[in-house]
Amino acid sequence: MKNVWTVAANTFREAVRDRVLYNLVFFALLMMGTAILVGQISIGIEESVIVSLGLTAISVIGLFIAVFIGVGLVSKEMDKRTLYALLAKPVERWEFLLGKFCGLVMTLTVNTTAMAAGLYLALWTVKHTLERSDAWILVAVYLILLKLALIVALALLFSCFTTPFLAILFTSAIYVAGVFAGDLRRVQGVDINAGAMRLMRGISYLLPNFENFNVMGAVAHGRGVPGGLVGQTTLYAVVYGAVVLAAAAAIFSRRNLK
Amino acid sequence: MSTPAIEIEHLSKEYPYGFLNLKKKKSLEDLSMRVDTGEVFGFLGPNGAGKSTTIKLLMRLIFPERGTARILGKSIDDVSMHRETGYLPEQPYFYDYLTAGELLDYFARFHGLTAADRQTRVQNMLKKVGLETAKKIQLRKYSKGMLQRVGLAQAILHDPQVVILDEPMSGLDPLGRREVRDIILELKKEGRTVLFSTHILSDAEMLCDRVGVIVGGKLRGVGTPGEMVGIKTQGMEILFEVTEGKNLPLLAKATRTGERYRVHMPEEELYGAIEQLRAAGARILAVTQIKPTLEEFFMNLVEEDRAQANAVEVSGK
Numbered sequence: 001m002k003n004v005w006t007v008a009a010n011t012f013r014e015a016v017r018d019r020v021l022y023n024l025v026f027f028a029l030l031m032m033g034t035a036i037l038v039g040q041i042s043i044g045i046e047e048s049v050i051v052s053l054g055l056t057a058i059s060v061i062g063l064f065i066a067v068f069i070g071v072g073l074v075s076k077e078m079d080k081r082t083l084y085a086l087l088a089k090p091v092e093r094w095e096f097l098l099g100k101f102c103g104l105v106m107t108l109t110v111n112t113t114a115m116a117a118g119l120y121l122a123l124w125t126v127k128h129t130l131e132r133s134d135a136w137i138l139v140a141v142y143l144i145l146l147k148l149a150l151i152v153a154l155a156l157l158f159s160c161f162t163t164p165f166l167a168i169l170f171t172s173a174i175y176v177a178g179v180f181a182g183d184l185r186r187v188q189g190v191d192i193n194a195g196a197m198r199l200m201r202g203i204s205y206l207l208p209n210f211e212n213f214n215v216m217g218a219v220a221h222g223r224g225v226p227g228g229l230v231g232q233t234t235l236y237a238v239v240y241g242a243v244v245l246a247a248a249a250a251i252f253s254r255r256n257l258k
Numbered sequence: 259m260s261t262p263a264i265e266i267e268h269l270s271k272e273y274p275y276g277f278l279n280l281k282k283k284k285s286l287e288d289l290s291m292r293v294d295t296g297e298v299f300g301f302l303g304p305n306g307a308g309k310s311t312t313i314k315l316l317m318r319l320i321f322p323e324r325g326t327a328r329i330l331g332k333s334i335d336d337v338s339m340h341r342e343t344g345y346l347p348e349q350p351y352f353y354d355y356l357t358a359g360e361l362l363d364y365f366a367r368f369h370g371l372t373a374a375d376r377q378t379r380v381q382n383m384l385k386k387v388g389l390e391t392a393k394k395i396q397l398r399k400y401s402k403g404m405l406q407r408v409g410l411a412q413a414i415l416h417d418p419q420v421v422i423l424d425e426p427m428s429g430l431d432p433l434g435r436r437e438v439r440d441i442i443l444e445l446k447k448e449g450r451t452v453l454f455s456t457h458i459l460s461d462a463e464m465l466c467d468r469v470g471v472i473v474g475g476k477l478r479g480v481g482t483p484g485e486m487v488g489i490k491t492q493g494m495e496i497l498f499e500v501t502e503g504k505n506l507p508l509l510a511k512a513t514r515t516g517e518r519y520r521v522h523m524p525e526e527e528l529y530g531a532i533e534q535l536r537a538a539g540a541r542i543l544a545v546t547q548i549k550p551t552l553e554e555f556f557m558n559l560v561e562e563d564r565a566q567a568n569a570v571e572v573s574g575k
Contacts, residue, residue, distance in 0.1 A: 002367075002370075003368060006364070006367045006368065010353070010364055013355075013356075014353065014355055017355040018355060080351050081347065081349075081350075081351050082351055082352055082353055083319075084317075084319055084345075084347040084350070085345065085346075085347055085350060085352065085365065085409070085412055085413075086365070086368075087317070087318070087319060088317045088319075088340055088343070088344075088345035088347075089340055089365060089368035089369070090337055090338055090340040090341050090368055090369065091337070091340075091368050092337055254321060256319075256320040256321060257314070257319045257320060
């Protein structure tokens with residue numbers, strides 16, 4: 001695991017030096033602007049507007065980083081051939097892959113934590129206080145982070161066997177489909193034959209179900225999130241992520257470099 | 259018999275091409291050879307001959323269709339063989355957001371070195387490859403030659419027993435090439451095995467105990483540079499200066515360059531010619547044995563290969 005940590009730490013250093021964390025400036029400006037505006041136009045619902053907007057921004061910015069940098073984790077190293085010297089060291093290919101994954105998840109964790117702090121600051125600016133129920137925001141942020149980790153794993157998987165452009169396309173498509181996976185499972189009364197329905201249900205269970213990762217609505221309205229849902233979603237993300245990473249490692253371990 | 263440093267058995271590699279990657283081009287055909295411990299082995303061939311393919315197969319960057327290889331007795335499938343192996347890729351490119359010192363430290367971590375050991379080795383290595391003053395500059399600002407030096411440093415940082423260098427002289431100025439040559443000779447002196455690919459034949463002649471020539475994916479010969487080109491001389495050459503107007507029969511056969519004359523002759527006529535020159539008061543500057551060069555041997559093989567390929571193409575039509 002030492003090799004995994006070494007690769008992860010370097011991936012984090014790369015993200016910092018390539019100014020990935022500069023997106024925080026954009027987030028800070030967005031939160032400040034919202035805090036100023038919301039106080040003037042939305043009487044009584046300031047908190048809910050700020051929390052909704054803040055969590056959405058955390059999710060969207062994280063998604064961009066997870067997809068675009070996630071796809072580049074391996075493909076950029078192969079294109080630039082920086083991987084050659086590294087794989088000639090006593091490092092297993094799966095260790096490299098897992099290290100890259102952990103490095104980007106570390107980056108996303110720092111980024112998301114900083115944005116969550118910004119969100120609390122905006123909330124405090126508007127309310128001049130923080131309540132106990134505001135702690136639910138942390139649960140929402142945690143679930144967003146889990147979702148982003150899953151997306152990084154998917155981006156890594158696709159970048160192991162296809163071009164960066166197609167990998168971005170596939171990852172984005174799987175994400176959008178995954179958001180509606182729950183709807184696909186529940187669909188009824190549609191006029192299609194039984195075989196097609198079974199196929200659709202089957203596919204919906206293969207897709208990552210991102211429905212449970214989204215608790216933004218409840219948290220924005222000050223409602224809590226059941227502990228069971230958090231535990232179940234965590235387990236789901238760990239198992240699904242492990243399977244995706246194992247598949248990526250299996251493909252990458254036999255991949256011919258250019 | 260001692261274990262060879264590198265042992266290659268029937269390695270073959272094909273590359274798919276075409277719209278659906280259904281066609282295959284043979285890049286390496288049934289390559290078998292060995293490199294003995296402690297020798298400097300030159301892998302020669304024109305561009306696209308299969309040199310880099312062989313090296314990438316050894317480093318497990320690509321996978322063969324058939325065949326196997328061992329380094330210091332360990333299968334190349336065993337990742338631990340990299341502990342005793344150093345590798346310089348062709349036209350190396352490294353993480354350009356790191357400085358040379360950071361990059362070497364990063365790579366050293368995979369060899370399980372302690373922080374103190376890493377620091378000492380990195381310093382020494384930067385000094386050895388002449389990058390001590392540039393160690394704090396990010397690699398994105400390095401020239402091609404400087405990157406080549408960093409590449410060399412990372413290849414030998416962990417004191418490997420076997421060093422594999424893919425075109426180590428590429429991109430270097432004459433001074434840089436000389437420094438690389440010195441490093442290779444130093445590695446040999448320390449008893450390490452060096453395999454390097456090149457198409458610069460003078461480097462191979464100067465450095466190698468043995469060379470292997472590969473053309474069109476096939477190994478065409480292995481031996482000492484002398485064995486490869488044959489030891490029979492093709493005659494002698496005298497370089498001399500003489501005052502103009504002297505009645506010297508040799509001048510009729512000589513080629514003039516500035517004030518100097520150069521004349522070729524069979525070995526048995528050498529002493530007669532020297533007597534003639536002495537009698538005429540000429541100043542003899544050099545007497546050289548003319549041998550076929552590795553370059554001539556190499557070019558003959560390339561020509562043969564091209565002729566063979568053309569013949570196949572014609573018969574195919």
